[in-house]
Amino acid sequence: MWETVAQAVINGLLIGGIYALVSIGVTLIFGVVKIVNFAQGEFVMIGMYISFFLANQFGIDPLVSLLVTMPVLFVIGVLIQHFLIRRVLGPNDMPQIFLTFALSLLLLNLALMLFTANYRTVHTSYSDEAFHLGELYIPEAKLIAFVVAMALSGALWVFLHFTDLGKAMRAASQNRDVATLMGINPNRVFCVALGIALALAGAAGSLLMPFYSAYPFVGQVFVLMAFVAVVLGTLGNVIGALIASLMMGVAESLGIQYIGADSGLIVVFAMLLLTLAFKPTGLGGGRAR
Amino acid sequence: MMAQGRRARGLLWLAIGIAILIALPQVVKSSFAIDIFIRILLFSFVGVAWNLMGGYAKQLSLGHAAYFGLGAYTSTILQVDFGISPWIGMVAGGVVAMLASLPIGWLCFRLRGPYFTIATIATAQALMLIFLKFRDLAWGAEGTTIPNLGSAPLMMQFETKAAYYYVVLALLALGLVITYLIERSWMGYYLVAIGEDEDAAEAIGVNAPKIKRDIYLISSFLTALAGTFYTQYIYFIDPATAFSFNISIEAALVSIVGGIGTLWGPVIGTVLLETTSTLLQSWLGGSIGGVQLTVYSLILMAVILWRPTGLMGVATEAWQRHVGRKPAQA
Numbered sequence: 001m002w003e004t005v006a007q008a009v010i011n012g013l014l015i016g017g018i019y020a021l022v023s024i025g026v027t028l029i030f031g032v033v034k035i036v037n038f039a040q041g042e043f044v045m046i047g048m049y050i051s052f053f054l055a056n057q058f059g060i061d062p063l064v065s066l067l068v069t070m071p072v073l074f075v076i077g078v079l080i081q082h083f084l085i086r087r088v089l090g091p092n093d094m095p096q097i098f099l100t101f102a103l104s105l106l107l108l109n110l111a112l113m114l115f116t117a118n119y120r121t122v123h124t125s126y127s128d129e130a131f132h133l134g135e136l137y138i139p140e141a142k143l144i145a146f147v148v149a150m151a152l153s154g155a156l157w158v159f160l161h162f163t164d165l166g167k168a169m170r171a172a173s174q175n176r177d178v179a180t181l182m183g184i185n186p187n188r189v190f191c192v193a194l195g196i197a198l199a200l201a202g203a204a205g206s207l208l209m210p211f212y213s214a215y216p217f218v219g220q221v222f223v224l225m226a227f228v229a230v231v232l233g234t235l236g237n238v239i240g241a242l243i244a245s246l247m248m249g250v251a252e253s254l255g256i257q258y259i260g261a262d263s264g265l266i267v268v269f270a271m272l273l274l275t276l277a278f279k280p281t282g283l284g285g286g287r288a289r
Numbered sequence: 290m291m292a293q294g295r296r297a298r299g300l301l302w303l304a305i306g307i308a309i310l311i312a313l314p315q316v317v318k319s320s321f322a323i324d325i326f327i328r329i330l331l332f333s334f335v336g337v338a339w340n341l342m343g344g345y346a347k348q349l350s351l352g353h354a355a356y357f358g359l360g361a362y363t364s365t366i367l368q369v370d371f372g373i374s375p376w377i378g379m380v381a382g383g384v385v386a387m388l389a390s391l392p393i394g395w396l397c398f399r400l401r402g403p404y405f406t407i408a409t410i411a412t413a414q415a416l417m418l419i420f421l422k423f424r425d426l427a428w429g430a431e432g433t434t435i436p437n438l439g440s441a442p443l444m445m446q447f448e449t450k451a452a453y454y455y456v457v458l459a460l461l462a463l464g465l466v467i468t469y470l471i472e473r474s475w476m477g478y479y480l481v482a483i484g485e486d487e488d489a490a491e492a493i494g495v496n497a498p499k500i501k502r503d504i505y506l507i508s509s510f511l512t513a514l515a516g517t518f519y520t521q522y523i524y525f526i527d528p529a530t531a532f533s534f535n536i537s538i539e540a541a542l543v544s545i546v547g548g549i550g551t552l553w554g555p556v557i558g559t560v561l562l563e564t565t566s567t568l569l570q571s572w573l574g575g576s577i578g579g580v581q582l583t584v585y586s587l588i589l590m591a592v593i594l595w596r597p598t599g600l601m602g603v604a605t606e607a608w609q610r611h612v613g614r615k616p617a618q619a
């Protein structure tokens with residue numbers, strides 16, 4: 001009995017690490033630039049396709065292609081901030097929401113046109129390997145993904161707290177006007193925030209590739225999880241998003257175990273609606289850090 | 290005098306437009322063309338319903354498929370299981386949608402801006418999952434076909450496509466009249482005030498939660514009527530079509546591209562987007578998936594970056610330049 005529960009919790013935590021990379025990106029952009037990036041899931045998809053093609057054409061292991069996807073998506077993020085998002089920052093909600101929404105639609109449908117709706121998988125030497133802890137079963141690829149995801153999250157935390165640029169980003173997220181008065185260049189900080197957030201999404205894509213299929217709609221799964229985790233963990237709060245993502249992973253996994261295989265999304269929506277109904281400021285109580 | 294002349298001219302144009310729209314199916318006999326006209330009128334109507342809340346009050350919902358689907362399912366269940374005419378079912382569907390909008394609004398209106406949008410997406414998706422999962426409620430994922438009774442106007446089934454055309458034309462007219470009346474009432478001004486700055490509107494005494502709730506009721510009622518019509522028109526219903534995310538997207542898109550918060554914006558936007566999509570489909574043969582939404586998203590990005598007021602904004606600017614150049618005649 002307890003093995004089943006423990007196994008479900010382990011599965012949930014492992015996939016929750018990937019959710020964390022996506023939702024930390026969403027919450028970082030929201031905290032610093034004050035926009036919601038609807039296209040975050042599509043950047044996970046792009047990361048997956050880059051890893052897939054590198055593995056397929058050149059035999060590069062998806063974990064190694066992390067070194068390609070992260071810089072490439074960092075650059076894409078900077079370009080998107082500089083050429084698109086910068087132009088819609090203002091008091092008006094509509095352009096901000098629908099610009100990244102249009103970007104999401106565009107990337108998704110371009111992928112559909114270029115790569116078709118087929119599922120693409122990469123098989124690695126460790127794809128089918130697993131550790132056994134008594135009755136428990138820990139897939140190697142997922143464990144690697146989880147450890148790398150946690151390491152990247154930790155590195156981001158160190159960056160935000162101990163470097164000048166990181167401190168500038170936190171300052172800009174707390175009070176943009178005062179930060180600007182202190183000599184922080186907002187556009188530069190925003191470019192870096194977008195770059196880091198997209199690099200994390202790209203990393204999520206590469207880490208997923210050994211055990212998950214790439215297809216044009218794959219980002220939608222992760223972005224929905226991320227939005228719920230970001231609301232649950234209080235908007236703009238990086239640690240909150242991390243903890244909430246792990247909780248979401250566990251809740252989804254327990255839902256699949258005890259309610260039914262296709263009930264993962266129902267659990268997610270139920271959690272979102274319950275959060276909105278009873279704690280709309282998130283579990284952190286409205287503090288953005 | 291001047292205002293009266295402009296008003297008379299406006300009425301004349303409106304009368305000409307109505308006459309053309311009524312005569313259209315008598316002149317154009319191709320059922321392919323009438324099918325496109327019906328799509329344009331239907332999505333204009335959904336856009337008009339969305340625009341009441343999304344456009345005037347700037348509550349940017351991407352979950353209107355929830356009400357489209359509820360309208361479609363209510364009338365279909367009443368018709369298939371109880372033999373009740375879809376004309377009654379249509380109104381019943383509207384009422385069900387209004388009732389559903391109360392708890393959904395209660396949840397979603399707690400959030401502002403992008404998070405309101407996300408919450409509306411989640412509610413529509415959750416409803417779709419409910420209709421997929423609970424087979425006893427409504428046929429599960431397979432959906433059902435509507436029994437074909439041949440020519441039965443009382444059951445909203447017609448032999449010619451032209452009849453469907455007139456039904457949806459009447460729906461669009463209803464939506465436009467309601468928008469026109471609201472635009473000119475105190476409610477219209479309250480909505481625009483909320484859309485511009487909700488805190489400021491509340492500070493000067495606008496009861497924002499009540500106004501938002503009321504406009505959501507009207508908007509969801511109208512959207513549900515479109516759902517019933519669509520199901521009757523295609524003789525088929527399943528959760529993936531009735532609650533399709535594309536309906537939510539199209540409702541918002543046509544309004545933004547045409548001109549958000551304007552009477553004619555959704556109509557103009559639909560004409561542009563649907564025409565583009567039809568031309569693309571006949572050109573590419575519809576063989577490649579994703580082309581239509583790729584083009585839609587490019588148009589949407591172009592509008593947001595260069596003309597956030599939409600095509601109506603472009604037209605208004607052109608008109609003002611025209612009037613400005615000839616002040617003596619005006």
